[in-house]
Amino acid sequence: MQEIRLVAGVMLALAATASGATPRGDLSEADRQRVQAITQATTDFSKAESFETMQGGAGTVDKLINADIFSQPAANLSFEGRQEFLVGNGLFRKDWVSSPSSTQASDGLGPLFNARSCQACHVKDGRGSLPGLDTAEQTDSVALLMRLSRPAQVQAARKDIGDGSEVAEWLPDPVYGSQLQPFAVPGLPAEGQVRITYTEVPVELNGGETVVLLKPDYQVENLGYGPMHPDTVMSARLAPPMVGLGLLEAIHEDDILAHAERDKPDGVKGRPHWVKSLATGETVLGRFDWKASRPDVLHQSSAAFSGDMGLSTPLFPSHYGDCTENQPDCLKLPHGAQPHLGEHEVPERLMDFVTIYSQNLALPKRRDVDDAQVLAGKKLFYESQCIACHVPKYVTRRDAEREEHRFQLIWPYTDLLLHDMGPGLADEQVEGQAKGNEWRTAPLWGIGLTKTVNPAATWLHDGRARTLLEAVLWHGGEAQAARDRVVAMTPEERADLIRFLESL
Numbered sequence: 001m002q003e004i005r006l007v008a009g010v011m012l013a014l015a016a017t018a019s020g021a022t023p024r025g026d027l028s029e030a031d032r033q034r035v036q037a038i039t040q041a042t043t044d045f046s047k048a049e050s051f052e053t054m055q056g057g058a059g060t061v062d063k064l065i066n067a068d069i070f071s072q073p074a075a076n077l078s079f080e081g082r083q084e085f086l087v088g089n090g091l092f093r094k095d096w097v098s099s100p101s102s103t104q105a106s107d108g109l110g111p112l113f114n115a116r117s118c119q120a121c122h123v124k125d126g127r128g129s130l131p132g133l134d135t136a137e138q139t140d141s142v143a144l145l146m147r148l149s150r151p152a153q154v155q156a157a158r159k160d161i162g163d164g165s166e167v168a169e170w171l172p173d174p175v176y177g178s179q180l181q182p183f184a185v186p187g188l189p190a191e192g193q194v195r196i197t198y199t200e201v202p203v204e205l206n207g208g209e210t211v212v213l214l215k216p217d218y219q220v221e222n223l224g225y226g227p228m229h230p231d232t233v234m235s236a237r238l239a240p241p242m243v244g245l246g247l248l249e250a251i252h253e254d255d256i257l258a259h260a261e262r263d264k265p266d267g268v269k270g271r272p273h274w275v276k277s278l279a280t281g282e283t284v285l286g287r288f289d290w291k292a293s294r295p296d297v298l299h300q301s302s303a304a305f306s307g308d309m310g311l312s313t314p315l316f317p318s319h320y321g322d323c324t325e326n327q328p329d330c331l332k333l334p335h336g337a338q339p340h341l342g343e344h345e346v347p348e349r350l351m352d353f354v355t356i357y358s359q360n361l362a363l364p365k366r367r368d369v370d371d372a373q374v375l376a377g378k379k380l381f382y383e384s385q386c387i388a389c390h391v392p393k394y395v396t397r398r399d400a401e402r403e404e405h406r407f408q409l410i411w412p413y414t415d416l417l418l419h420d421m422g423p424g425l426a427d428e429q430v431e432g433q434a435k436g437n438e439w440r441t442a443p444l445w446g447i448g449l450t451k452t453v454n455p456a457a458t459w460l461h462d463g464r465a466r467t468l469l470e471a472v473l474w475h476g477g478e479a480q481a482a483r484d485r486v487v488a489m490t491p492e493e494r495a496d497l498i499r500f501l502e503s504l
Contacts, residue, residue: 024254026398035395038409041387045379048369055445055504056244056363057396057408063364070125070243070446070453074362076404081360088357091350092118096309098185099336108336108345110310111188112181112323115142118301118354121239121308125361126446126453128239130463143239144463145308146180146194146218148173149429150231170430173232175225177322179307180234188330189224194236198464203473207491211473215424216464225327233436235427236462237290241453243446245288245297246359247410250400253285259391259415266481268388270417273433273440278302278315287416290442290461291434298355305346312337312344313351319344359402363445366411368503377500380493384485389441389478391415413444413504422476425460437477448502468501469494 027035042049054060059074073085094106095116101107115121121128121143128143149170172178176191184190198214205211218234260270273286275295286292294300302315310321312335319335336345346354368374381387390413400406418438426437434440439461447468450457458466465471475483486494 024252024397026252031398039393039395041382041392045375045382047375051409052369052411053366054409055366055411056247057410059247059360059362059404059408060365061362065364065367065449065452067124067453069364069449070241070361072362072364074246074360074404077360078404081356081402081404084353084356085360088353088355091354092357095120096311096336099334101336104336104338105341106336108311108319110181110183110185110321111330111333112184112191112321112327113310114145114179114181114183114308116309118304121304122242123239123454123457125242127241127450127457127459128463129454129456130238130458142182144194145237145239146220147235147237147429147431148176148178148180148228148232149235149431150229150233151430172322172324173228175324175326176228176232177324179322180220181310181322184224185333188333190222191225192220192223195219195221196236203487205491205494206488209491211469213470213473214464214466216462233427233429235429238458238461238463240290240442241446241450242358243361244363244410244412244443245300245361246402246405247363247396247408248287248412248414248416248443249296249359250396250402250405250408251287251394251410251412251416252397255394256285256287256416260417264388265385266388266478268385268419268478270389270415270419270441270478273418275432286432286440290439291431292416292418292440293432293434297358298351301354301358302351305351311346313346314344314348317344360404363410364449366503367448371499371503373496373499374503375500376493377496377498377503380489380497381500384497385482387413388482389415389417389419390444391441411445414441417441419479420477422478422480424474424476427461444501444504446504448504468498 024032058076061072061075063069063072073082077085096109097103097107098109099107109116123129130144149172151170181191182193197217201213201215203211203213218236257272260272273292274283275286275293277284277295278299284295286295288294288300294303299315302313305311305313306316306321312319319337320331323330337343341347392413393409393411396405396408396410398407418434418440420437421439422437425439428436430436459471460474465474472483472486
């Protein structure tokens with residue numbers, strides 16, 4: 001542990017000054033000084049920090065810890081906000097059906113789809129399930145999405161991404177589109193079923209322990225429309241938890257960019273993912289999805305309605321979701337848009353309700369923050385330089401769109417930036433500016449209650465990690481040095497580290 005001690009002082013000093021570099025225009029000078037002081041990384045691990053239990057700010061809920069803990073409305077929602085939240089909850093849970101149907105406000109599913117409802121993927125508003133991880137038997141997982149893409153073959157498809165470098169434009173599979181759909185409405189073939197095999201990867205830890213990681217390999221069986229393009233690359237994505245999304249949306253852009261610009265130890269860099277807003281056409285900062293390819297909750301939700309369920313929305317107006325021109329029978333089927341309800345299967349007002357619901361799912365109150373083992377684990381987390389990417393805390397915008405999200409001290413443990421995570425996690429799929437080895441830093445708040453909400457849940461973008469320690473051990477690239485420090489810890493220190501993560 002001597003190496004950790006030597007770098008800790010430098011790392012903490014860098015983290016402590018990061019927030020102070022931001023020129024946030026929403027703050028007065030007095031506010032700016034307050035924010036700088038309160039968001040500095042602590043160096044005192046003898047006790048919990050002020051307000052550390054309130055990881056979701058004033059919206060944090062103190063409820064009975066059970067499977068419904070991620071499904072609570074933010075505590076500071078107004079009466080009107082709670083009404084909208086409940087309507088959105090109903091839409092999030094409802095099963096859509098194919099067209100035509102007597103339930104005209106609920107039809108339009110597909111024709112090709114992954115799931116019939118949002119809740120089917122985000123189990124109890126938490127992580128999705130990955131059937132068959134520990135067994136030979138596998139069933140189709142609605143929560144595991146298989147993204148498809150292939151590189152363009154001409155130089156003209158290369159474009160400047162704004163930082164002096166270029167990335168090649170990637171295209172969907174010409175037959176199967178951008179996402180494999182394992183289900184279809186009656187009379188139409190499904191696209192195929194994903195089958196996963198795993199290779200064991202043993203990792204020896206200090207103290208004599210060996211952890212066996214599982215490296216997935218993906219194959220598609222029963223392709224319904226012929227072979228894929230030979231250059232098509234597949235990337236598995238498991239549904240993430242829903243809590244705290246509106247608060248992540250309310251983090252000031254300048255605070256995120258400040259973390260991208262500051263010097264960090266171990267070669268950790270992190271860069272923003274600039275994406276195009278479908279609502280305005282402007283280039284904006286990406287924050288959501290596994291590669292930060294969506295700028296806000298509305299875009300993320302609309303993309304899910306289109307790609308996962310084949311439902312049209314104002315931002316994704318096609319009634320046929322991911323059907324391609326090489327699937328003509330799909331494009332001939334009836335859709336569910338009703339003239340008296342609007343031109344989309346999920347009209348703007350319904351999308352507003354779903355967005356409000358998704359923005360205001362509350363964070364649970366932290367547990368055991370003063371526990372000696374939790375404090376010891378927190379110290380190791382900081383000293384191991386995990387906070388170079390998993391930035392502990394922010395104060396949200398004073399001018400956030402929704403009142404309940406304004407000027408809140410929150411503890412998400414993320415920088416929302418893209419990082420090279422090494423070859424072990426690389427999917428070789430370019431997504432916008434994000435390269436195949438890059439992933440957005442996942443927020444850690446709520447991670448300790450993952451299996452309370454969904455006992456079958458697992459971690460990482462494709463669910464390959466069965467435990468939090470396995471998730472840590474898959475880190476590479478910019479996180480390799482931090483991961484190696486965890487390997488070098490004593491068994492007791494690793495237990496403390498995991499105990500800290502379980503308290504989040």
